[in-house]
Amino acid sequence: MSWHLARLCALDTETTSPNPEDARIVEAYCGYVGGGEPPLDRPPLLINPGVEIPAEATAIHGYDTAYVREHGVPAKDGVQRVVAAVVEAWQAGIPVVGHNVRFDLTVIDREAIRHGFGSLLDLCGGSYGPVVDTFVISKHLDKWRRRVSAEQGAHVLKTCAAVFGIPWNDEDAHGARYDALIADRVAWRMGAIAAMPRDARPRIQSGRGDDRALFDALAVDLPTLFANQKRWAAEQAASYQEWLRSPKAGDKQDAKAVISGAWPVEPAPAKQPEGALT
Structure with a gap:
């Protein structure tokens, strides 16, 4: 049976920052679909991250500091529940599906470490479970x-939805549940096309x-798909880095640009030795 017909775990987070090293989770969704079983459509989990939510982040997902302080669960409790949901899926061999899910998994990893639960890698016994990243595949x-x-990129979720014939509603976008389920539908369609005879x-393009x-x-x-995505992510990062270092990048040119190709989780930065100069 093709992987797209099996059970899938749709994942997405909304956060305080686009930088996974300092982002805190504000909202998370982790639900199950497919596999011939009824969906497990958990309510999105709203979390009080314990820090101020910048206006730029609020403009994307709609949650401000006052609202999550009143309605969100405490950060440590929320992070524990999100981490447990991801680990549960992987322990069952269920792929975690998302769009640019490397970001979400890296944020979850850093939050797990921040709150004393350990890294995702440790919690999963030394190896990550299956992942389907529609951004890398696209x-x-x-x-x-x-x-x-100028506002809509070639491989953002909205564009991928249009390419693969998945209906899109701007009013619902950028909510964790909506984005997770749209990514899952895109992944399903990618898998369905792959399962067809090539001529069909x-x-x-x-x-x-x-x-x-x-x-x-x-x-x-799934193991081969995981390995393929890992290779593609590295190749895509190397290609982007080469472009940034070239005159073709124009105003964005940076001769020293370094783009990480790590996937599905960015390794945590090495800690500076105490007293080291930075």
Whole structure:
């Protein structure tokens, strides 16, 4: 049975920052769909992160500091529940599915460490469970896809939803439950196309030849898919780093740019020795 027909764990977080090293979870969703079983549609978990929520973050997900202080669960309790849900899925062999889920898993890892639970790697017994990252897969399937607009990127969730025929509602977007379930539907569609005979697959690239063979790398078991995504993430990071260091980047050019290709969780930064100069 193809992985897209099995049980899937849809995951997303809304946070205080786009930097996973200092981001705190404000809202999280972790639910189960598929596999011939009824969905486990848990309510989104609202968390009081214990820090001020910047206006920039509130503008994205709609939660401000006062609201989460009144309605959110305490940070340590909330983080423990999110971590437990991820570990539970992996221990059952269920893939965690999300869009750019490397960000979410890295945030969860740092929050787990911050609150004294240990790293995700330790909690999972030394190896991560299966992951399906629709952002990484989208970039593999259509490397040269153009931005939709100055505001909408080529591989953001909204664009991927449109490419794979998943309905989108701007009013509901950027809520953890909505984004997690849309990513899951995109993943399902990716897997469904991969399960088709090559000649029956739709073409998702625009005017750049026959891309249907690229789906072959998705028509594999979960361990192989995990390894493929790990390789693609590293290749994508190296390509972006090369571009940033080149004159092609224009105003964004940075000759010393370093882009990490780690996936599905960024390694925690090494701690500076006490008294070290920074």
